[in-house]
Amino acid sequence: MDSRPYTNMAWLLVLPAALLLVFNALVPFIAVINYSFQHIYSPQAHLFVGWQNFEEVMHDPEVIHSLFRQVIFTAITLGIEMPLGVAVALTMPRGGRWSGIILVFLALPLMVPWNVVGFIWEVMGRGDIGLLGKFINDVLHINFNYATNGPSAWFTLIIMDVWHWTALVALLAYAGLCAIPGAFYQAARIDAASRWAVFRFIELPKLKGVLTIALLLRFIYSFKIYAAPFTVTGGGPGDSTTFLSQALSTLAINQLEVGEAGAYGTLYFLIILLISYLFYVVLTRSGVSNEESA
Amino acid sequence: MHWISWMYWLLPTALFFGGIALLLVCMGIWEAVSPTNFRQGYIIPMKTTRGDRLFISLLSMAYITWLWVGVIPLTKLILIPIAVVWIATLVLIG
Incomplete structure (x- = not known):
């Protein structure tokens, strides 16, 4: 029996975080x-309408x-990044001196600020000097120009997002894989399980928690993406790569429709919530359910 | 009141947020008087606490409002009794 006295002091420790949340989220909302x-x-x-x-x-x-473009963009990038991230994590050595070096290299894209990522891919995608653009134009002989051609712009943005964020999924999946006890693999070896069976029945179920967190984080980041596509295409050509947040900022800042932008922001928030x-x-x-079955 | 004038308060939104704040205070008192039990109700297909059900009812009410405002060109005042009934139903038996 725990004999320590019960107090409500713990609530005081939450107070600074709660105050911060009130001032940077609740009041603006x-x-x-x-x-x-x-x-x-x-x-x-100002007029009530x-x-x-x-x-x-x-x-x-x-x-x-x-909204339609945003849903498609998020579905495509998550559809690529989640399996690719898990695949990358599966190929990484668990332990040894190489694992540290690989982790650092993997984390590099995550440390690059959004607008710099946009700038990197703006240059990479250029048909005259960019590695990606010049390769597609001159080697594959496909007409590629993200400034005038919608599919090229989409391709550049998707490649950019995959480059930027696959590492996050890979790092989370890697942490999940490292947490699986060796006894599971031993049991699988005794049963002569195939590599696929080990992945399907041991690794994937154990990764469920971290992959859900990865999916949640990636969904939220992707659904509010702004700086990177804005730097590369500025929402163009036309408005073919204008996603939700850029349409919102156009409404609020360029057109100064603060009221309409407020309504838009509220609906945007409801979707994410x-x-x-x-x-x-x-x-x-x-x-x-894990606790119940344990 | 100069320090909150930038928020452009309106009577309807003040009543709305005041109502939510009051609801939270009442739920807090109710929780202190008789703690919630984590149970499965008749509407939500999973075990929930009273607070879970309040959150779900408010969120779903926001979507009902969205649908009403976007699709049905009738008065919005009818949403107030709908909201009261919906939130009370979900919190009590949901």
Whole structure:
């Protein structure tokens, strides 16, 4: 029996984090909702308009198209990065002096700031001097120009995102793989399990937790992607690579439609909140079922 | 009140956030008086606590509002009784 006295002192320790959250998330979020019900012409002149901003945003083709593009972009990049990251993690040595060096090299793209990643791939994708662009144009003889051709722009952005973020999935999967006790592999060897069977019945189930976290993190990062595509294509050609956050900033900053942008931001937040909550449920419920079966 | 004037408060949004804050305080008192049990209800297909059900009801209500505003060109005031009934139902028996 635990004889230590029960106090509520622990709540005080959470207070700084809670205050930080209130000032950098809750207060701005409330302000955005307040804005979303008004037409704001200047700090002195603002008018309550009810749900009008929401109705406009919901029927705005630019918003609907950018949501559509965002979903496709996120699905493609996650569809490549998740299996590729696991594959990279499976080929990495677990221990020994090489593992440290490989980890450092793998982590390098993660340390590059978003807009620098954009700049790197802006140069890489150029048809006249870029390695990728010149290779596709001159060796594969495919007309490639991300500034004028939609598919080229998409290809460049997807390659860029895969380059930037596969390492995150690989590092998380690698950590998950390292945590699997050797006894499981021993048992598999005794049963003469194939490499595929080891992956399918030992490694993949043990990786479920870390892969869910990887998927959640990658989904959130991908769904709010801004700086990198903005640097490479600026949302073009036309608006073929304008994703949600760029459409939002165009509305709020370029067109100064603060009220409409507030409505847009609220809906954008609701999408991310719903999907994050679903991930959270999957994560915590898988923990509950593990405890029950253990 | 100059220090919050940049937030452009409105009466409807002030009532909305005030209502949510009041709801949280009431849930806190209710929790202190009679702690929740982690159970499966009639609507949500998994075990939930009272707080889980409040969160799910608020989030789903936001989506119902979205659907209503986007699709049905009728008054939005009817959403208020719908919200009260929906949130109460989910928290109590969900």
